[in-house]
Amino acid sequence: MIVVHILWLFSFLIRFDAKVKIITNITALIFLMIHLGFEGYRWQMGLTYILFIFLTVFTLKSFIQRNAEKAIVESMKNKRKDKKYLYILFIIIYSLGSFGLVTVMPVFQLPKPAGPFEVGMNSRHLIDESRHDSEQNVRELMIQIWYPAEVEDDVKDIHYESFPYEEWSGTMEFIFSAPRFLFEYLKYGQTNSIKDVAVSNQEDKFPVLLFSHGYGSTRMQSFSQMEELASHGYFVVSVDHTNDAAFTKFPDGREIMNQTDAYSYSFDIEDETDVKRRSRDMSYVLDQLATINDKDPQGLLTGKMDMDRIGIFGHSYGGSTAAQALLDDSRISAGINIDGPLHEPVASSGFEQSFMFILDDDYLYIPDEEIQYTNITPEEFQKYHDKITELADFHYKEGIKGDTFMLTFIEGDHYTFTDFPFLSPLLSWNIDVNQFHQVMNRYILAFFDHYVKGEEPDSLLRKEKKEDKFYYFRANIKNH
Template sequence: MWRCGPRAQDGRVTDIITGPQMSLLEILALLGAVALVVARWLPPAARPPVTIAAGSVFLLSALVLGAVGIRWQLLPVLAGGLLVLPFAVSPLVRQRTGRRARRARWWLALPGSVACAGLAVTGPVAAWAFPVPVFPEPTGGFAVGTRVTQWTDPDRPETATPEPDDRRTVVVQLWYPAEPSPAGTPRARYLGRTEQEARTVADALASYSGLPGFLIDGVPEARTHAVADAPVARDGGRFPVVLFSPGLGGVRTQNTAWAEELASHGYVVAGLDHPYDSAAVVLADGRTIATEIASTGDDGEDDRRAAETTRIRAADLGFVLTQLGRLDRGELDGSLTGRLDTGRAAVTGHSLGGGAALQAARQDGRFAAVVDLDGYPRDPDRGPFRQPVLALTQELGPGTDERYIPRLTEVLGFSTATSYRLTVPGAAHLTFMDGPLYLPPVPSLVGSLGRGRSPRVVAATTLAFLDATLRQRPGDLAGALSAYGDLTIYRPGDGH
């Protein structure tokens, strides 16, 4: 194996600058609140008109927001404006009634003005830290469609329930190349088919992560670039397929930006919900299955459970590939009949899903390539497998599990094809999902690549690898990958 470091970033993916993502009404309320604070410090002749205008804008905006719904991020803005409003308006009222206007001395008014201004500023800061996610525009030549389906495996019992007749069911979301939709066509929701499903999943994700649900209450409002049930693209022939397993407690949509980018370049991506493992799975009959995964506090027992969960996920991935083959042959109803090239299939995953992807590839030779997004290998029966692997890892540091890289190196060395490990500088574990689009930009949490650049880097490296392995496109794959980080190449027979 050999290593090379990152190349210069000229001409590469650049970050997308995103603001606090406030609506016009919210901006007007903010400006009104700030202007009310500032009016106290203006010359006497300017105070009345500014106060009247600012108060009117603030009150009208607050009333309309109260009717249409107030985001929690705006509560400090409203609190600051309501606190300063009586003090700003009182001198005007006294003046109108002929009484002498009395104003507090500057050294008494200053702390209150600073406090109210601070509350007003907290609003856009909170909106910036916890925004409604805005997904990057896919760069490929295809529009993107999406649909959700549910499949039950008659040959596998559901081990998470005591019912002997219960069979393993998975919910699968497909992103695929589509015909362009007319302007104004509604885009698919991010976390679910309906608003209720999106909010159910968001609440479950927050609960699983230990976050108050209100912090990410804007995420269910997000819209993606895909159109639900859009017609499949007429051009492009048969598309390679990419199966995706999310992280522990994750959901099928957690890598939507990545999936849409791949689909726009001519791949069909199938993201899985794993019942009793994903944070929440909403079935076709409306039932919601919550995760039953929880830490026991015993590292050995947790590792054993993680290995069992990985085994079940690997079987789920193989089953879905079988179903996609049936869909292509017309044995299942769907618009993708005759358009899926399951002979060119990659298996991918994030975190625990990455470990499941590696295990699925070893067990199922139908998969032609593997992408492991910062996933720890847990397959107890490590042995040779033929598929090339791209393993993307976070920036390594003192907090990295000391077993991770040696274990990953060992597994990559079992591949009889050339494999790659790319350590991305500035990446954290959640860099490899949609988290940077809606979580606070704390480097230890989502890395330091930025909201726009994080999904672009993950998609660009994945596309380079898939184009080379599934489509056999010529080019310098090692050079393309090394532009994004510290690349280690594992060649068969190197003895690692």
């Protein structure tokens, strides 16, 4: 559609016959109707919509009045040479602006899961009346459940869910203070999840993995990773930590935004209040999953979750939560921390279960130009950074009693572990995001397959040390 508009602009510059302009106009109209009818409008195309109206007016005018261009030139009192320069400048601006916007903020499709199962998805609204906080009368949580799905062989047209733009636009508003409508186009993104489809009968029941999001993020932050794990035979349950999440929307339409500043994270490993609350969220969700598994009010998940095989993982502050939950809840047999710090009391006591650290090579490092937005000085941050790095290394070596693993990525950054890079090529510059996620997910699957499913350890975990230009891996097998 944009290409046709550029050709159309050249037709005014080169002075094509009016009939050629009419044909181009009709072609542009056809593309516009197809775009709006099958894709829907999005603001990145706003310049093209406006240009279509103006060019249509000029085209009709030139068709009726052959000397329209001459009249315009006279009214502007410019020479034809000056007019051509203006046309060329406008064509360049339009081309760069239009192609730039749809390239930088594209409509995308999440990568296809590699596992043998289709992926189902279900959401639940949970109310914990035993707990209260300042923002809510009772503790309310939204959870998202992905699971191995059963799709009939004769089903030809599978309806996959759209990308969760409401949660993501709310998150982007919190992080960047940007209006939500700028991210409304995300609703055109495609996932690989089927809403409320039947659970697969290939196995009697499937193990459960809990996921905790990062500070000021959303339970939808790692959608593609949830799909990947579910496609390999897991129930994956992601929890919105209400008030700590950037944005939570409940089924009745209520919305709760995080009221703090995006940079107000506490750089203090002694500050255990929030991580303990998150850990209680995870234990409460496990309680509710057990109830749903006994008798699901929706008649969908009854008896399909193996509540004796449970793992947990999380990103950033969610990684801190995963570690805390392992200390607090003995039902969880293994956990993974994806680029998160360890807080007290885990920092001092450790725990018994097996654990994997998945870290960026710069492990939560913040440059000085970003530290100015936080509530600490560069010197205070350096002290904090040295401490969390020391703790991760200590617990990998001996502080955690179970087997421990350390997977460190040389490329990427803190947000590459999530779905953020799929939103824009600017967030994945010089990074092969698909390879990054494939490597990360292979190690996560190998870890949970062994320590949650009880399968024989994958060869990935048996290698005590592996290095390449992309990542390096270390294994500390303590329980031979």
